[in-house]
Amino acid sequence: MSRRTTVGVSALAAVVLTLTACGGPSNNGGDSGLKGAENTIGQADINPQDASKVKDGGEFRWPVDQLPDNWNYNQLDGTNADGRRMIDTLMPNLFKQNPDATIEINKDYLEDAKLASTDPQVLEFKINPKAKWSDGAALSWEDFEAMWKSLNGADKTYEVAGTTGYEDIEKVEKGASDQDVKVTFKKKFAEWKGLFSPLYPKSLSSTPEAFNKGWADEPKITAGPFKIETIDRTGKTVSVVRDANWWGEKPKLDKITFRQVDRTALADALANGQIDFFDIGSSIDNFTRAQSMQGVAIRQAVTPDYSHITFNGAESSILNDPKLRVALMRGIDTKTISKALLGQMLKGEAQVTGNHFFLLGSAGYKDNSAVASFDKEAAKKQLDELGWKLEGETRKKDGKELVVRFVIPTPNPISDQISKLVQSQLKEVGAKVDIQAVPSTDFFKQYVNVGNFDMTGFRWLASAQPISDSKGIYYLDPASTNQNYGRIGSEEVNKLLEQAVEELDDTKRLELANEADKKIWELGHQLPLYQQPGAVAVKSTVANFGAVAYANRPYDYIHMGFTE
Structure with missing residues (x-):
């Protein structure tokens, strides 16, 4: 199981390293073993392919340990890594982590972000004017202000997973327009590129009840390349499909289905075509099974x-x-x-x-x-x-x-x-x-x-x-x-x-x-x-996905897909 914290950058049951992903060596079959401590940081192993070589359409089937306990990632029950992977298909991440742990602006959501002053520390964000919430409202400075107020720790009735960074902010203001955001700090905060991601609409932070429970069952408003198709808690699946209102580059995949699969059943699920990859983690059984599967590659990269x-x-x-x-x-x-x-x-x-x-x-x-x-x-x-x-x-x-x-x-x-x-x-x-x-x-x-x-x-x-x-x-x-x-x-x-x-x-x-x-x-x-060795077993026809190194916030949901 996995998990990690929330400054906006998660645990498996929530410590993460700009360049395009580099292809590393893949292990498949034979007596090959995974790299240990000598593995090189910063290099991904994802079968990188130009968009022209990736099929338009298809469904990618993604195994998870569990469905989200809360679709508000900043609420105490929401900081699950599997949930974060689903949330990132739907919600704005203002920055993107690269395989080598460098960070770049996500141009789908921001035209610019800069440290305008260091004393006092002032940030200025310029929101992409094309960016819209699913209710039609434009992303605005008010979403930033509401998120800061709910996460700064001032109101203890907000059940937050963390206040880091937000507690150091003095005020969030409107700039020249509603899409210009000015953030002034009362104390310096170095790792500010982790703030406000994923960004949530102001309505989520409107009351403690809305923040704590309002998104427990489903996300209410989204702004990503995908939107929710179904949440089936009985069948233990969540499916997301392309959002026709997405203003950015069209995703290669039609659909991603996240399916809860027991760790002991992962290898059988991949062999039977029920899923398209699995994280090997530290399971020698799953590693051995993956080595013997036809049409399956083992990809590896140092992972946080x-x-x-x-x-x-x-x-x-x-x-x-x-x-x-x-x-x-x-x-x-x-x-x-x-x-x-x-x-x-x-x-x-x-x-x-x-x-x-x-x-x-x-x-x-x-x-x-x-x-x-x-x-x-x-x-x-x-x-x-x-x-x-x-x-x-x-x-x-x-x-x-x-x-x-x-x-x-x-x-x-x-x-x-x-x-x-x-x-x-x-x-x-x-x-x-x-x-x-x-x-x-x-x-x-x-x-x-x-x-x-x-x-x-x-x-x-x-x-x-x-x-x-x-x-x-x-x-x-x-x-x-x-x-x-x-x-x-x-x-x-x-x-x-x-x-x-x-x-x-x-x-x-x-x-x-x-x-x-x-x-x-x-x-x-x-x-x-x-x-972790950072190895995944993935169908060899899957492109631009696998062992992504640090490029997991968000994953490249736009370019991942199938070569045939």
Whole structure:
């Protein structure tokens, strides 16, 4: 499962890197393996084809773990990566991420966007006059103003997934026309290109009720190359079709159907023609099956996607002591877990990551994990010092057993394997892990989002603006969970994060983020496991799609299609 934060740039169950996509090597059949840590950042593998070679029409069938819990991506239940992929076919993204994590203006929505002043910081956006909402209204400065007011944290009845960036804005004003937007900040905000995406109409932010529940079942107003055809919660599908009112370049595809498919059924679904691709992730079974399929290519690119374990530091959790969380982290061998999950499909080493903001190969990456690195004997010693004494196979303190509830989604073979490896490893240091498997459709809404776990695991999907994109995960705000599901943090981390998102100097900003990262490790906030290999199995006739690297916000829904 996957997930990520919202500054506007998502998690799989919401840390992402301008150029046209480059074609990388594809693996298909034989004994070829995937690249590991030596993989090159910034290169996509998508079977790039000129528009003239892509068939006009066709339906692309896209597998997902679940349908959106809310079509408002900025609402707490809305930050699901699968939902974001659907939303991006319908709603405005003001900027586009490229495979190498650079960012460019999306000319379908903006004619220009610029930093007009740095002191105070002022942004000026010029909206494309052709851009219209599905109700006929033009996109305007009022949509920006309404979105800012709902997301700046001033009104706590708006159940927002994050306030990063918006809380730093002083005012949003009309410029020379309704399509000219002036945004003035009271505090500097460096990664401003992640704001206001996806953009929503002002009506969504008109009241807390409209924001929180108004789009829970369906999107009300859209402005994208596609529009909703059907939302079938019984059949577990969402289909979008070309919108005749779209003012930009006509999409190659007639239709995209998003279908909920269990992870264990992905390979069969592709082989049977029910879907056109699947994300291999860390499934050796799916990798092996894909290698043997006729007419299927395995494409790979470094992706901003990593698996981790989140710890719960709330008073209600047995893990509310940061020293206990760090001690348990020291009992978890991430390298062994990575080899167990990825070893059979990689030619090189698995990409074990030691940073919460930056992935391997990116400019800011430093391994700051020493304080929580695997050391079984150190873990035992730290647990002893904390008063958790071994009695039989399990430690006790003040008569209470050290039993940790690890909540995972099911059916999900990867989560099952990871949790059992963690269970086995922590048993060796005297901690008992109670694995609770819950339905995938309930996993985020009823467990993760509300802190109903001691430990849990999913995948974080990041963006080209990793600091602001991650702030809501690590910033501790007593008044709002944001995406800090474990309720862990400190004033020191908060201050460093505030300084980092405000710092306009790139080098200094990376340094501040790494200082914050060191403190996050000391708090035992979450344990990154491994970076995904970034491989997908896709029909060989699919063009301009596959392993897109960082070009996933939005995906290139306009040019993707079939060569025959």
